Amino acid sequence: MPENPIRPAVPAVPSHWRFPADPASVRRARQAVTDALPYGCHPRLGDDLGLLTSELVTNAIRHGTRPTDDQLIELVLWPADGHYWLAVSDPGPGVPMLTRAAPDATGGRGLLLVDALSAAWAVLPRPTRGKSVVAGVPLHSG
Template sequence: MPEIPVVPALWRFPAHPASVGRARHAVMEALPYGLPPQLHAELGFITSELVTNAIRHGACADADEVVELVLWPTDGHYWLAVSDPGPGKPAVDHRPSPDTESGRGLLLVDALADAWAVVPRPYRGKSVVAGLALPSPG
């Protein structure tokens, strides 16, 4: 009999700045006890950055749009996908101006995640997917 895979955790939040903290809290609560504190912190940070970007650049709060999160462990990683209905494709600015107050989030996600990508959704929008490696048992 095949092993039943872990069912991903799924949340939908209004495209509103107050959803960033709620999303981060939901992800932190979904993580199992015993994960290293650094993995908790990095997943929390990546959640905050990707949800913030989705709300600012990919969704319209006036249109009652939502941001969707999916969290799942597989292949030795914790994967987080943050989806929004917007058409744009986020990209890393490798040389943000020292005077700007924003624009560094994806640069930090790029530094923390073992892998990340922007994946188009079949009908509308995109998902930004980031993976963090689980520590090796030992």
Template sequence: MPGIEIPAIPRSWRFPAQLASVPRVRRAIFDALPKPCPPQLSYELRLLASELATNAIKYGASAGEDETIELVFWTADGYYWLAVSDPGEGWPRLRTSDGEASGGRGLVLVEALSEVWGVAPRAVRGKAVVAGVRRTGW
């Protein structure tokens, strides 16, 4: 119907819960972005997906088990949305990290890159961390 924008159908992927999957997560987002896409926006969305996936792998999956994480990417209501799900029971929380720590800044980065983010339980087990980045200026 003319004049009505049909929303994008979400894209989703499953990856092994291994740090080697993080570059594949970044590539999936790069490939899913509309072309052309401003380089800064592309970079920020890939960085955001990378941080969410790394946290899900490090803190949401059990070592030694054959587990996966799920990445979902879609546009709605003027935002690009990313959700990364893992089977873990623990919920992420924003922490302050001293300047000497080698980690612990993932959610600080997620908060800086996204307009909104939060955690939602999954129907079966685990949770999804969802972040939205406003689509403006192009």
């Protein structure tokens, strides 16, 4: 068999977690994501990904699950194309929308933070049900 001189680079295996749709999972998800980053990465990258994780997991729990069901929030983190990509998935049918909160509102700014921290983000439907919110942060953030 002839040798293939061109070999594709083996991609990194994504980090993957599932958490109960419970507010206590926000801290656990944030810690899991920051712990998965390589030693020596820029501190701002960890801070940005941690904040993105907190916002997206909180939104998924509040708006994408029902408290009466045993539902899970799914997270995937992977490096690609000069970015770390974070996908937070929930089973809910709603689609998050970027809106401006009133100055005296106590909430409604999560996606504004996602938009400000990420190079790109999108809401993608899942094959069976629900959606994923995917956001990318440059590897050399800061």
